[in-house]
Amino acid sequence: MRRHGRGAHPRAAVTAAAPAFMLALVLALAACSTPPRPSGPFEPSPGPPPPAPATPGPAAPAGQSPTILPGWADEDHLAAFNAWADSCRVAREPAAQTQCARAMQIRRTSKPVTPSLARAFFESGFSVVAAETADGGPGLLTAYFAPEYAARRSPDGAFDMPVLAPPAGWTRGQVLPPRAEIEANPQAASGAAPLAWMRAEDLFFMQIQGSGYLTFEDGSTARAAYAADNGQKFTGIARPMAEQGLLPPNGTSGEAIRAWLAAHRGPEARAVMALNPRYIFFSLDPDDGGDPNGAAGVPLPARRAIAVDPGHWRYGDLVWIAADGGNLAGARGSYQGLVVALDTGSAIRGPVRADLYMGRGAAAGEEAGAVRHPLRMWRLVPRG
16 A cells, blocks of 8 residues: 655655645555566556646756755755665666766765765756646656554464465466455466465555565564565456445555454455455565565665656656646645656656555555645756
8 A cells, every 4th residue: 555745844755745635545545566677666546637736837947956946945855865876776776876886975974974964965966857747737656555463374364365375387467367266266367375364454554565574473473575466457346436435536555445444354355355456465474564566676765755657757757747637535745855766657657647655554655645745847957
């Protein structure tokens, strides 16, 4: 799921603006995968289009200083510097590598790195180019997170849905049966013993996120990492649930969807979940207490990493996002700040489209589920 926001004040991640609403994971989440892989660790769904803001605001001219960005003076530049310095090694273009080496040098010689030094690093090392949609209008910001769920080693009451390992010989792009068929005969679909057992709605949401953390009855924990998928297209269930009158149009946050599925656990909920034919298989890894890797192969810094369309962005790109006007109940007013492109997802498409990683756990998930905001984005182009 997705959650996390930022505001108009300085903070240690993209900031959530004044109105304390919450973020959107309209089950229109897109499944991104965690270790490096083309489809990313989580998966948001398109859902209904967000309302366009009254005035999108002026686009930043190419080649100008980051100081022209809206809200630049209020940014937590030190937190942004640390997030980029921790992940900039994934950048491949020479100018980005030059700035990455410069950041490493600052870390070595400045003890500590100060907020003013971090701000000067960005202002002297990068220029700004606005990203634009084909029609010049706003794009879309959603959010995702790394869920933490209870699990069992064997079936136990509501814990009746198996977490499956991929079938032997699976290859990327292979098309397997849709969700409903896999769930009807999991042994045939996987060919291996279940890795764990979960509540159906929890597993469904973990598959949307592409990874998660499990806590077993003895207190032990493990990370469920993306291992394979069935090759079916992701379909968000938020819109059909609203169209069927199961939830109100502005009440399709991740928490609202999950609550409905839990309240209707059994054939009714499974029929709704089957509307999304995509199915994710997992592997179980030790839980190191940190955050999952994105498709770029490095851990995702909470509220400082985004999933993007690799057709328009590169891993390691430094990006300024500005998003306000979310229309989901409980949504925060706005998100604004520096983030790093470190992931991708099957529903993240277009030049002004981003999925913000909020962190791990329930609080991150609650916020992420309400993020659905009109978005503007700027690329910070490194100077060689």
